[in-house]
Amino acid sequence: MKKVEICAPAGNLPSLKAAVDNGADAVYMGFSGDTNLRNFPALNFTEEEVHKAIQYAHRKEKKVFITINSYPQEKELPLACEAVDKAYGLGADAVIASDMAVLSYIQGRYPGKRVHLSVQASASNAEAIEFYRRHFGIKRVVLPRVLTIDEIRALRGETRVEIEVFALGLLCINSEGQCFLSSYITSESINTYGACSHPKFIDFVQEDDEGILKILSNGVLLNKYSPMEEVAYPTPCKGRYYNKATGQLHYAIQDPESLNVLGILPEIIQAGVDSIKIEGRQRSRTYVEQVVRVFREAIDTYYETGSCRVSADTGQHLQSLFEGLAPTYGCYKGK
Amino acid sequence: MKITLGPIPFLWEKERILSFYKEISATSVSTVYLGEVICSKRYVLGIDTIEAIARMLHDAGKEVVVSTLGLITHRDELNFIESLCSLPLRIEVNNIGVLNLCPDKSRVIGGPHLAIYNAPTAKFLTGLGIRRIVFMPELSQQAIESISLSVPSVEKEIIVFGSLPVAFSWRCYTARALNLSKTNCAIVCKKYPSGMRLETMEGMPLFNINGTQLMSEQKVCMIAQMDILRGFGIGHLRIIPQEYHTFDIVEIFNRVLTGDLSVPAALEALERLAPAGVSNGWFHGRAGWEYVDETSAKISAAPAS
Secondary structure, three states, rough: OOOEEEEEEEEOOOHHHHHHHHHEEEEEEEEEEOOOOOOOOOOOOOHHHHHHHHHHHHOOOOEEEEEEOOOOOHHHHHHHHHHHHHHHHOOOOOEEEEEHHHHHHHHHHHOOOOOOEEEHHHOOHHHHHHHHHHHHOOOEEEEOOOOOOOHHHHHHHOOOOOOEEEEEEEEEOEOOOOOOOOHHOOOOOOOHHHHOHHHHHHHEOOOOOOOEEEEEOOOOEEEOOOOOOOOOOOHHHHOOOOOOOOEEEEOOOOEEEEOOOOHHHHHHOOHHHHHHHEOOOOHHHHHHHHHHHHHHHHHHHHHHOOOOOOOHHHHHHHHHOOOOOEEEEOOOOOO | OEEEOOOOOOOOHHHHHHHHHHHEEEEEEEEEOOOOOOOOOOOHHHHHHHHHHHHHHHHOOOOOEEOOOOOOHHHHOOOOOOOOHOOOOOEEEEEEEHHOOOOOOOHHEOOOOOOOOHHHHHHHHHHHOOOEEEEEOOOOHEEEEEEEEHHHOOOOEEEEEEEEEEEEEOOOOOHOOOOOOOOOOOHHHHHHOOOOEEEOOOOOOEEEEEEEEEEEEEEOOHHHHHHHHHOOOOOEEEEEOOOOOOOHHHHHHHHOOOOOOOOOOOOOOHHOOOOOEOOOOHHOOOOOOOOEEEOOOOOEEOOOO
């Protein structure tokens, strides 16, 4: 039986090696710069590093996918196309893209090459997936985090395109590619610039003697923390706001939480997905090593025994990697 | 340039919707977008009523377009949209999958929720036969210009006034605010015909909760950029309906177009209708909520309430 694939993140070469060595079937990564959605300082790969990464993974018969999934503005388009050339030229097994201009370029220039539709394209229904398959020949869709397991199972019955779903990591509560919260506050769009709530806009300000910490993004207050509270990375969706209709001050959009499907992995596999994706290209080598190892063991156990019980210790340890964030199934179990 | 009226973003009572469009039929609006874009649980009108409203508006000389959902996650939603597509009306597509359901692309308008960030994407979609594109809200002047110039013969539309869409989710934020699940929401959003304002902990208005959508609390206002937009070949100016003053807003834009009202006077009037402030930051490559006043070259912050 073909096992579900583990698609692991890598922000640098040591992380890639950690992913490959600990049981990932595929690793996804991006070039430095704003052609992909983890455009953070000191992250991502130079051409030389991509070359080494692909060599390393291929020697161990693992796959490498290159994300070129931002929506380039006119002047950045040549850069995105150049990244596509480099990716396939260096032997990447697939490019993950979302923008129709980039997809058209791939279709025209590399008709036989494998292309995956990025989560950023927000293809959440069979017709959208079919549109991208018909026009751009996508072989796989990375589903936006807006579908229940039941909906994924239904989708499986409607398309032959491979399905990849998120299993672990930071959770976008809004449909990817359609969220402008960060750009509304900061000016830089996650979709074009490739970074949500970029650190260059974030200020931590100690308010007074009581130790209240204010977190601002481009001067807009996202949250205030008392010294007792754990501080999560400040994206606008995890800010605290006053709802003027109810008078409530709360996490109006999303609680500080992160996705972790370990407890429902069998159901996700049984829904017929081809690949499970771990978020976290911005994370450390240790993170990659640990999460990949846990998921490798869980998946192998599932195919051996029909369940993938993971010890409470392991589960807890996994969640401790997400400081200040509680685990959630997102909407997999219902909306 | 023509004034268009976007779909009503909020869920209103059926009676209110009917009387709203009755009034709209007597205004200078040239095009009316009808229908639900946010949530499939909100289909309160039904196809027969949509058809009846469309006929009434058509008889009043309006172009009528049926708008469709931005986020679609199951087949029932696609089936309903397919039946909307079979009406003899133009269709605004806000989810790329809906394009498959409209064989006659000359009836299709690419709505503001399609990810058209650059000229080749616009060319690709219009190459399929789409008659009009509506610019997505977070584009800068440069992006709008380059897309416009690449598809000169295609109709172009831009949102010139109102709350902007800033996110879609599987989650219903209205239900969340009231401690309900989406499944058992009882369409409670009907009680909030202007949505729910969100302010920062310092009292700055920022977002607005509208069911599964988040909108901007500031109202985008492009009254001072109309000449630039005309220069790009943009012929359709969209106003987003709101609970109050929609007709006043239409009239202000119309009077500027006919030369009966100056832009500064119009801006002043529009600012009075936007209690959380006006914005045009994205157009200027700045944060979306900011307003760049080109006449005085100052950037004004949104007021704290």
